[in-house]
Amino acid sequence: MLAVKTQELIEKKAVDTVNPLVAYKQVSKSFGDIKVIRELDFIVSPGEKVAIIGPSGSGKTTLIRLLMTLEEPTSGVIEINGEPLWHKEVKGKLVKADEKHLHKMRGQIGMVFQQFNLFPHMTVLRNCTEAPVNVLGMSRKEAEERAKAMLTKVGLGNKLDNYPAQLSGGQQQRVAIARALVMRPKVMLFDEPTSALDPELVGEVLDVIREIAEEGDMAMILVTHEMEFAKDVADRIVFTDGGKIVEQGPPTEIFEKPKSDRLQSFLKRMKSK
Numbered sequence: 001m002l003a004v005k006t007q008e009l010i011e012k013k014a015v016d017t018v019n020p021l022v023a024y025k026q027v028s029k030s031f032g033d034i035k036v037i038r039e040l041d042f043i044v045s046p047g048e049k050v051a052i053i054g055p056s057g058s059g060k061t062t063l064i065r066l067l068m069t070l071e072e073p074t075s076g077v078i079e080i081n082g083e084p085l086w087h088k089e090v091k092g093k094l095v096k097a098d099e100k101h102l103h104k105m106r107g108q109i110g111m112v113f114q115q116f117n118l119f120p121h122m123t124v125l126r127n128c129t130e131a132p133v134n135v136l137g138m139s140r141k142e143a144e145e146r147a148k149a150m151l152t153k154v155g156l157g158n159k160l161d162n163y164p165a166q167l168s169g170g171q172q173q174r175v176a177i178a179r180a181l182v183m184r185p186k187v188m189l190f191d192e193p194t195s196a197l198d199p200e201l202v203g204e205v206l207d208v209i210r211e212i213a214e215e216g217d218m219a220m221i222l223v224t225h226e227m228e229f230a231k232d233v234a235d236r237i238v239f240t241d242g243g244k245i246v247e248q249g250p251p252t253e254i255f256e257k258p259k260s261d262r263l264q265s266f267l268k269r270m271k272s273k
């Protein structure tokens, strides 16, 4: 049986929106004694593009690792399309989810990390077909067709048979983006996707992300230190500090009329960098 609080949170409607794609309800995450995320409520609508900004250590990466099921909340509930990520119903009772449930939920999410995490011994094409074949059960033929289309979309249709080591960092990150897209996720998570790149390679990766964002239907949650990019791409900017959302709103409000002292001084520091 679940704790009463968890049960109540699952039953509680997410604030502010009728059918959120993603809902964090009172989510906290601690590592030992350190509370990194604090009773956080956060929603993302279908197709919405959200950029998360905030000082180093404010919990941005942890926030999206929780959705990717790479971390488990210490308390609170996360839902995708109204279905709890870490809990499932068995015979009318909510219980802790098993690996099968997590696997199914994870199938709706794509993630692109700072490091590209490609398999070095596999070709570019193979890197993009392993998960759809092994995780989604897609036929290899369909996976290859879809992978080729996604690799072409990110400008790498001519690199199918190359190995990661033969590509630049920017190209490797574009493979990682194509690999996530092949899975047809409902939401794509980007964790500082350009921070491991040489400065001259940042633009090509941002351009690809921008293009995907403009296509529209997939939601995106993007952790970034690139303020101009966040302004361009996001429908909403979320400013986190101390494991909480301090302020959020459309880019024009957040960047041009920041309300809180903490956001004002963060933006000042970012400008002077």
Ligand SMILES: Nc1ncnc2c1ncn2[C@@H]1O[C@H](COP(=O)(O)OP(=O)(O)OP(=O)(O)O)[C@@H](O)[C@H]1O
Pocket (backbone or CB within 6 Å): 031, 036, 054, 055, 056, 057, 058, 059, 060, 061, 062, 063
């Ligand atoms: N697995 C872990 N074990 C212990 N502490 C962790 C772990 N993961 C994160 N932390 C701590 O949690 C805090 C928040 O980390 P997180 O990476 O989420 O912040 P961030 O806002 O993404 O930072 P940055 O902008 O520097 O990437 C940091 O103090 C970090 O050291």
